[in-house]
Amino acid sequence: MKGAVLDQASPLIDRRTWTRRDGPLWQIAYDTLLRMIQRRELPAHVPVVENQLAQQLGISRTPLRQALLRLEIEGRLQKTVNHSYVVRxxxxxxxxxxxxxxxxxxxxAAALSAGRIPADHLAAAHANLLAVKETEPYSMPLHWKSDDEVHDLFIExxxxxTMADILRSLRVTTNLFEIERLSERxxxxxxxxxxxxxxxxxxxAGAAREAVADHIQSLFEFAVRTVA
Known part of the structure; x- marks a missing residue:
């Protein structure tokens, strides 16, 4: 099976401008790979070729492997019988x-978080949600970033x-399906x-509980209607 590669003329991570203040290279590689998954640039079940991917990112294989390992631990990647990584x-x-x-x-979780979330965090999430709606053309990575921000607010x-850990794991699973199989929502x-x-x-708390329940039910019905 052919590996997942990008037609990329220059490295995605510019080592010439990178400094330690930007964070560790593995973290930057992780963020870049996550965006690639969200953009469907790393399709499900297509092997990741480490040498080619390291070259495309412009980094060595050591930070790349750290990033891949974190994505595997989160459940976004899995290893094949040939020990290659693929998007799950x-x-x-x-x-x-x-x-x-x-x-x-x-x-x-939403009900429990009511009254606990700092006002500035809520305001930032609102502002970012508005920015996603107003961005032209539509940006899938911004959409997923805002989606994570809203849900993470009450999960965190x-x-x-224990509830937060379970929900984070479940959201990885549902997010992978939505990226690959569902149309833009x-x-x-x-x-x-x-x-x-x-x-x-x-x-x-009561209204938050109801709003989140309705949102998830909407996702369920949308998937059944468009995929099943």
Whole structure:
């Protein structure tokens, strides 16, 4: 099977301008690879060729392998029998089952976080959501970044570390399916995220629980309607 490579004339990471203040190279490589997954530039089940990818990124294989290992630990990548990395493919059944578990836990996380989230974090999430809606042309990476920001706000502030760990893992699974299989959902996602942020700003636990439950149910119905 042919490996996943990019038609890239110059390295994606410019070592000439990089300094330690920018963060470790493996972290920059991780962020770059995550954007590539979100843009479908690393398709599911297509082997990652480390030598070629290191050349495309403009880094050595050591920080690249650190980035790949983190993506594997998170569940975004998996190793084949040939020890190559591939983006994990999530099938519809696993996606829908993961959404159902999220629908039990995530509304509760939102309710628990009500009144706990710093106001400036909520304001920043609102501003970034607005920027995504106004960006022309549509930017998939910005959409996913805003999506993560909204959900991370209440997951990280729910006060239950075990619940947060489970939800982070489930969101990796559902995100992989949505990137590969679902069409762009900017308008419904933006409207539903706006409602979630408003309930959190009002510190209304009941309304936050309902807004998140409705959002996940919308994702479930959308997948069944468009993929099943």
């Amino acid at each position: 493919r999530v099938e519809l059944k696993e996606y829908l089952q993961s959404l159902r578990v999220r629908q039990f836990l995530e509304p509760e 502030n729910c006060g239950n570390d 900017l308008i419904p996602d933006s409207q539903q995220h706006e409602r979630i942020l408003e309930t959190l700003e009002q510190a209304d």
